[in-house]
Amino acid sequence: MSDRFCDVALPVPLPSLFTYTVPQQMAEAVSEGSRVLVPFRRRSFVGVVVKLDTKPPIGAKVRPIARVLDLLPALPSALMQLGQWITGYYLAPPGDVYRAMLPPVTELHSRQEIRLTEKGREALAARTMSGVSTEDLEFLRETEQVESSGGTALLPKRETKKATLARLLRQGLAQLHENILGTKRRTQRVISWKSKEQIDLPPKEESIRQILEVERGPLPLPMLLRLAQVSRAVIERMLRQELLESWEEPIDPGEDPFEVGFTPPAHELSEAQEQVVREVRRQLEDAAFGVNLLFGVTGSGKTEVYLRCVQETLARGKTAIVLVPEIALTLWIGRLCRAWFGARFEGVAVLHSALSDVERAREWWRVRNGEARVVVGTRSAVFAPLDHLGLIIVDEEQEGSYKQEETPRYHGRDVAIVRAKQEQAVVLLGSATPSLESFHHARAGKYQLLTLPTRIENRPMAPVEIVDLRDDFRETQSTSPLSAALRRGIEECLRGGTQALLLLNRRGYSWFVLCRSCGASVQCANCSISLVYHKQRNRLECHYCGAGQPVPKKCPKCESAYLHYFGEGSEQLEERLRKEFPGARVGRLDRDTARTKRQYQQTLSAFASGALDILVGTQMLAKGHDFQRVTLVGVVSADSTLSLPDFRAAERSFQLLTQVAGRAGRGELPGRVLVQTFYPEHYAIRDAAQQDYEAFFERELHFRRMMSYPPFTALANIIVRDTQLENAIRWSRQLSEYFAPHEGKGVKILGPAAAPLARIKREHRFQFLLKSPKRSLLTKLLAGAMAHCESKEIPRTAVLVDMDPLSLL
Numbered sequence: 001m002s003d004r005f006c007d008v009a010l011p012v013p014l015p016s017l018f019t020y021t022v023p024q025q026m027a028e029a030v031s032e033g034s035r036v037l038v039p040f041r042r043r044s045f046v047g048v049v050v051k052l053d054t055k056p057p058i059g060a061k062v063r064p065i066a067r068v069l070d071l072l073p074a075l076p077s078a079l080m081q082l083g084q085w086i087t088g089y090y091l092a093p094p095g096d097v098y099r100a101m102l103p104p105v106t107e108l109h110s111r112q113e114i115r116l117t118e119k120g121r122e123a124l125a126a127r128t129m130s131g132v133s134t135e136d137l138e139f140l141r142e143t144e145q146v147e148s149s150g151g152t153a154l155l156p157k158r159e160t161k162k163a164t165l166a167r168l169l170r171q172g173l174a175q176l177h178e179n180i181l182g183t184k185r186r187t188q189r190v191i192s193w194k195s196k197e198q199i200d201l202p203p204k205e206e207s208i209r210q211i212l213e214v215e216r217g218p219l220p221l222p223m224l225l226r227l228a229q230v231s232r233a234v235i236e237r238m239l240r241q242e243l244l245e246s247w248e249e250p251i252d253p254g255e256d257p258f259e260v261g262f263t264p265p266a267h268e269l270s271e272a273q274e275q276v277v278r279e280v281r282r283q284l285e286d287a288a289f290g291v292n293l294l295f296g297v298t299g300s301g302k303t304e305v306y307l308r309c310v311q312e313t314l315a316r317g318k319t320a321i322v323l324v325p326e327i328a329l330t331l332w333i334g335r336l337c338r339a340w341f342g343a344r345f346e347g348v349a350v351l352h353s354a355l356s357d358v359e360r361a362r363e364w365w366r367v368r369n370g371e372a373r374v375v376v377g378t379r380s381a382v383f384a385p386l387d388h389l390g391l392i393i394v395d396e397e398q399e400g401s402y403k404q405e406e407t408p409r410y411h412g413r414d415v416a417i418v419r420a421k422q423e424q425a426v427v428l429l430g431s432a433t434p435s436l437e438s439f440h441h442a443r444a445g446k447y448q449l450l451t452l453p454t455r456i457e458n459r460p461m462a463p464v465e466i467v468d469l470r471d472d473f474r475e476t477q478s479t480s481p482l483s484a485a486l487r488r489g490i491e492e493c494l495r496g497g498t499q500a501l502l503l504l505n506r507r508g509y510s511w512f513v514l515c516r517s518c519g520a521s522v523q524c525a526n527c528s529i530s531l532v533y534h535k536q537r538n539r540l541e542c543h544y545c546g547a548g549q550p551v552p553k554k555c556p557k558c559e560s561a562y563l564h565y566f567g568e569g570s571e572q573l574e575e576r577l578r579k580e581f582p583g584a585r586v587g588r589l590d591r592d593t594a595r596t597k598r599q600y601q602q603t604l605s606a607f608a609s610g611a612l613d614i615l616v617g618t619q620m621l622a623k624g625h626d627f628q629r630v631t632l633v634g635v636v637s638a639d640s641t642l643s644l645p646d647f648r649a650a651e652r653s654f655q656l657l658t659q660v661a662g663r664a665g666r667g668e669l670p671g672r673v674l675v676q677t678f679y680p681e682h683y684a685i686r687d688a689a690q691q692d693y694e695a696f697f698e699r700e701l702h703f704r705r706m707m708s709y710p711p712f713t714a715l716a717n718i719i720v721r722d723t724q725l726e727n728a729i730r731w732s733r734q735l736s737e738y739f740a741p742h743e744g745k746g747v748k749i750l751g752p753a754a755a756p757l758a759r760i761k762r763e764h765r766f767q768f769l770l771k772s773p774k775r776s777l778l779t780k781l782l783a784g785a786m787a788h789c790e791s792k793e794i795p796r797t798a799v800l801v802d803m804d805p806l807s808l809l
């Protein structure tokens with residue numbers, strides 16, 4: 001028999017697939033979607049078989065697959081098909097695409113177990129069955145069988161039997177269970193810096209302080225030991241000296257301290273909610289693809305609708321994915337789902353990027369084995385290997401976090417829609433402020449529009465008042481971030497014993513450090529961006545690459561000593577509030593104070609339980625939380641997002657304002673919202689104050705049409721980058737030469753120009769912006785450009801293609 005060949009996608013930044021031979025004894029175990037270990041150059045890689053029975057390249061020597069990792073192909077055919085679509089649409093190397101879909105490689109920790117199915121047991125008992133070869137039955141009889149938690153498990157003895165096992169799986173006689181073993185511990189010890197004193201420390205202790213207080217924040221013990229290169233004894237000693245503190249934190253995905261004994265409220269649905277659920281139920285019964293946009297104001301009870309829709313899906317023997325925009329929400333929604341479905345149905349899996357590799361692999365295989373039928377997760381959970389997919393919910397569909405900002409640069413919501421289409425499933429996009437694209441599609445009839453126009457129990461929306469900071473400045477002659485009106489509002493809250501939430505979308509103490517002598521601001525050494533001053537850590541930090549430096553005494557450019565700290569960030573605002581309202585209990589929630597799940601939850605529950613009067617924070621505050629005693633929401637600066645050089649700036653500002661305004665007056669108490677701005681006449685701010693989504697939508701859509709932006713054109717952002725400026729320039733020129741003859745033929749090409757962030761992480765960046773009313777033209781041109789880059793030997797990693805970019809920085 002002649003050799004068989006297959007094409008494998010490898011996690012290397014090359015656009016092509018690679019051909020390998022399939023050794024005889026593996027032939028039956030390899031299928032499309034299987035993970036295989038293959039030699040590549042001088043190393044071994046885990047790749048995915050994309051195509052079987054391909055033709056070998058002429059003349060080249062083809063090497064054999066070294067090992068098949070799975071009996072059951074890791075990626076079911078539906079996901080292989082989805083991967084193919086992503087490769088083509090986002091022009092991403094297939095290896096990167098499939099890697100994003102696969103679980104982390106944890107071979108060392110996993111054990112595959114083959115269990116007999118009902119059919120297998122019958123066949124064995126009856127010693128015969130149509131379609132089952134005697135050889136296989138013979139094999140089954142000879143195989144050692146043991147009782148396992150989930151049924152009868154077979155222990156395959158030799159590697160060579162893999163082919164037979166694969167056949168049994170295909171015939172449905174046996175089923176594969178991948179058990180990820182890993183650590184059995186359910187909690188881990190987390191170490192944090194405790195001492196508040198500024199003392200001189202010995203080098204070891206100082207390096208630990210650097211790691212825990214400055215660079216990383218609290219860390220699990222093993223990770224700290226690895227990073228600091230110290231022994232356990234050192235840590236124990238420092239704990240005794242009270243330089244450090246430690247606690248146990250649950251490591252199980254999604255598990256949290258609140259879970260024990262948690263019973264979710266089960267409300268009777270409102271008429272509006274009922275109508276939405278009824279419509280989704282009807283579509284589930286039809287089992288045909290369809291997209292719904294659930295446009296429901298904040299506090300209208302969307303979560304309840306999601307849960308009912310999942311319930312309807314499970315009741316029909318189908319499975320569901322619930323995508324949420326951030327990890328904190330996977331905890332909350334995951335908990336709700338487990339409480340609702342964990343016991344009655346086969347279980348809920350939680351998938352997000354903060355899980356360890358072992359945890360993620362374990363959850364992933366639980367899904368692949370059919371043990372979990374509801375998956376709650378962030379972006380990449382859209383690739384959850386569920387069979388019989390019935391429903392995908394995308395909560396807060398407008399959120400930017402659904403877009404992956406590294407290759408493959410896919411959008412989780414858009415992939416969800418494509419996946420649902422391929423698998424005949426129903427999509428439910430939910431939002432109080434739908435993205436312009438989605439609402440446009442809903443109005444055009446492409447999506448079904450479902451609405452929840454009022455809050456639960458008809459609680460009023462909190463009125464929004466605009467504070468014109470120019471007037472405030474004229475009156476008070478001060479540039480305090482707290483206007484007179486906001487200050488009065490906070491005082492009222494404190495007097496009345498209610499709570500205030502203050503949004504300031506900038507973390508750190510001062511936005512930047514400016515030299516009054518030469519006018520330069522202190523910049524990151526790696527990026528063309530100003531460093532942010534963090535007072536508590538006493539450093540300047542880059543919010544792009546994370547690099548930092550000690551606070552300078554002199555201007556690094558002109559050596560003058562006249563350094564001025566400009567702009568108040570959340571850290572400084574917290575300090576100011578403590579000073580101006582001495583009796584008030586003030587907390588802060590941003591990425592500096594909420595570095596771990598525990599810190600995040602501590603602050604949130606302190607606020608929720610009334611142990612804090614004022615909570616300051618970045619946009620972390622804006623989403624989802626249901627605080628009952630908040631009567632004042634203050635937006636300290638509505639302008640920080642509005643002023644970005646980006647065509648989505650207005651949309652983003654509108655969304656943020658609406659979201660944060662939605663945190664006020666959710667309980668019995670009425671609320672109010674104060675929005676401080678220097679541009680009170682901007683429509684994004686005016687419409688947000690009126691809480692008039694549709695008015696904003698009309699205006700913004702008009703702007704997009706005039707300027708030829710999405711949803712009226714397909715847009716792609718191409719970045720050419722390299723640490724060597726000459727390379728970046730040369731490659732940009734070569735790309736430009738390729739584009740030139742195509743200019744104007746249905747695609748508009750802008751650039752090359754220096755990117756708005758001209759340097760990031762030491763790389764110089766040039767930008768092309770491509771626009772076309774016809775997406776297929778754009779895709780074709782870009783595919784050609786990629787081929788051109790390859791022929792010019794421009795490294796694939798030097799050219800970033802961002803299809804449907806969310807940000808043009």
Ligand code: ADP
Pocket residue numbers: 265267268269270273296297298299300301302303304456626
């Ligand atoms: P949204 O996600 O639309 O902002 P939520 O799902 O957070 O709104 O619901 C707001 C509040 O209303 C929650 O406290 C929720 O428990 C409650 N709620 C939801 N549905 C009902 C209902 N049918 N009856 C009473 N309360 C409800």
Ligand code: ZN
Pocket residue numbers: 515516517518519520555556557558559560
């Ligand atoms: Zn200077």
Ligand code: ZN
Pocket residue numbers: 524525526527542543544545546547761
């Ligand atoms: Zn930087």
